[in-house]
Amino acid sequence: MQQLIPEELRTILAATKELQSAYLVGGCVRDWLLGRPINDFDIEVFGISYGQLVTALSRWGRVDLVGRSFGILKLSTESGRTFDFNLPRRESKVGMGHTGFEVDLDPHITIKEAAARRDFTINALSFDPHRAQLLDFFGGEADLRNRILRHTSEAFAEDPLRVLRGMQFTARFCLRPAPETLELCRRIAPTYAELAMERVWAEWLKWATISIVPSRGLNFLADAGWMEHFPEISALRGTPQDPEWHPEGDVFIHTCHCLDALTQLPEWQAADTHTRAVLSFAILAHDFAKPHTTQVVIRDDRSRIVSPGHEEAGGPLASTFLTRLGAPKAIEARVVPLVMHHLAHLQTLTPRGVRRLAKRLEPATIQELISVITADAFGRPPQPKEPPKTLALLQSLAAELQVESGAPRPILMGRHLLERGWAPGKRLGVILAAAYEAQLEGAFSDLPQALAWLSKHYTAVREAND
Numbered sequence: 001m002q003q004l005i006p007e008e009l010r011t012i013l014a015a016t017k018e019l020q021s022a023y024l025v026g027g028c029v030r031d032w033l034l035g036r037p038i039n040d041f042d043i044e045v046f047g048i049s050y051g052q053l054v055t056a057l058s059r060w061g062r063v064d065l066v067g068r069s070f071g072i073l074k075l076s077t078e079s080g081r082t083f084d085f086n087l088p089r090r091e092s093k094v095g096m097g098h099t100g101f102e103v104d105l106d107p108h109i110t111i112k113e114a115a116a117r118r119d120f121t122i123n124a125l126s127f128d129p130h131r132a133q134l135l136d137f138f139g140g141e142a143d144l145r146n147r148i149l150r151h152t153s154e155a156f157a158e159d160p161l162r163v164l165r166g167m168q169f170t171a172r173f174c175l176r177p178a179p180e181t182l183e184l185c186r187r188i189a190p191t192y193a194e195l196a197m198e199r200v201w202a203e204w205l206k207w208a209t210i211s212i213v214p215s216r217g218l219n220f221l222a223d224a225g226w227m228e229h230f231p232e233i234s235a236l237r238g239t240p241q242d243p244e245w246h247p248e249g250d251v252f253i254h255t256c257h258c259l260d261a262l263t264q265l266p267e268w269q270a271a272d273t274h275t276r277a278v279l280s281f282a283i284l285a286h287d288f289a290k291p292h293t294t295q296v297v298i299r300d301d302r303s304r305i306v307s308p309g310h311e312e313a314g315g316p317l318a319s320t321f322l323t324r325l326g327a328p329k330a331i332e333a334r335v336v337p338l339v340m341h342h343l344a345h346l347q348t349l350t351p352r353g354v355r356r357l358a359k360r361l362e363p364a365t366i367q368e369l370i371s372v373i374t375a376d377a378f379g380r381p382p383q384p385k386e387p388p389k390t391l392a393l394l395q396s397l398a399a400e401l402q403v404e405s406g407a408p409r410p411i412l413m414g415r416h417l418l419e420r421g422w423a424p425g426k427r428l429g430v431i432l433a434a435a436y437e438a439q440l441e442g443a444f445s446d447l448p449q450a451l452a453w454l455s456k457h458y459t460a461v462r463e464a465n466d
Contacts (some may be wrong), residue, residue, distance in 0.1 A: 012075075013129050041083050089117075120150060149181060215259055218259070236291065248379065251290045255287060259280065282372050342372050342376060349393050351442055355403060
């Protein structure tokens with residue numbers, strides 16, 4: 001690992017006598033053992049005070065005291081790199097929530113004692129950069145090799161957020177939770193109410209944007225007894241589906257397959273963080289209304305399981321779920337229309353219909369909807385992973401109409417009316433709204449045609465205006 005430490009950090013550690021008892025800890029050590037790129041470095045420093053650490057690091061750049069009470073600071077060097085340093089600490093739970101801890105900085109506790117406060121064994125690993133030695137007091141290396149998620153100590157129970165961290169870790173690193181860890185999670189399930197909304201959202205966002213196998217996270221919640229805190233997801237379990245169309249099983253199983261398929265799509269992998277979150281939550285929520293709409297009917301003398309209207313009814317449920325998680329409104333605004341229109345490809349596709357679909361999806365897009373529809377289709381094993389036949393037509397029509405990335409922009413604008421003698425006022429808005437409706441209907445597709453449309457309706461509109 002020595003060669004993987006940035007040269008700049010290696011120099012700082014070697015040339016600063018106050019850092020002779022400094023160790024790389026946590027995620028950077030874990031990611032190195034996994035062969036993953038290391039973007040963030042956390043260094044824990046023993047044997048000196050907070051003030052001594054600040055003075056020592058100030059020689060190398062700007063020091064920001066981001067968490068003085070927790071012994072945390074950030075070093076920003078002239079090269080633009082940042083490194084996080086902290087002092088070891090003891091934590092005692094004295095109240096509810098993440099603020100209910102009494103923290104004592106103690107530079108003289110042992111490395112093992114400091115590691116014991118970390119949540120999982122795979123995060124309790126340390127590395128001595130001066131001796132090139134891995135320090136593993138709790139079997140984290142073996143757990144990482146065997147893909148096991150195991151809590152480090154009973155102190156895990158003091159912060160219920162660690163269960164949600166377990167959710168996203170199992171999904172990010174394809175881990176299996178240890179039975180004793182699941183049992184501990186079940187025991188502390190009632191403490192979920194202590195968690196601040198912003199902390200809950202932070203863990204769900206990681207699950208939605210950097211998971212490899214997101215279904216592992218959902219199954220972790222179920223096995224840990226925490227699914228009750230997310231009733232929209234919990235209700236999916238055991239909701240039946242017609243085996244002809246969904247041989248994979250119930251709605252929860254289908255949703256898990258869809259999520260895993262989504263993260264394999266090139267479009268998801270290439271997307272920015274915001275879009276990844278939108279697509280992941282749209283897939284998670286796309287069948288939220290099936291538990292409320294599923295029924296058994298007789299069709300063609302056969303008993304069939306159907307869920308009429310579940311796509312439209314799912315929109316409000318997705319909104320409620322995301323609001324409770326603390327999701328930004330910008331994400332919710334894109335997720336909800338994707339949920340409500342995830343079966344749009346089953347309708348007769350016409351230029352008019354595709355234009356109106358692009359408008360109904362705002363601020364989401366048809367390109368995002370295509371990713372959702374594809375993942376939905378791929379989540380039905382053992383059926384082959386093939387997109388619906390109508391999807392190609394939707395994609396080609398959207399490209400032809402130039403609405404893949406958004407609704408059509410209005411062609412006829414207020415300035416065009418003003419240039420033709422219309423006085424400012426409410427009537428302009430009425431005319432422009434009528435013009436945009438006509439544009440969506442296909443009455444015109446460029447400005448000359450729009451002006452011709454305006455001239456055709458000029459007399460009637462002018463009379464109404466008078």
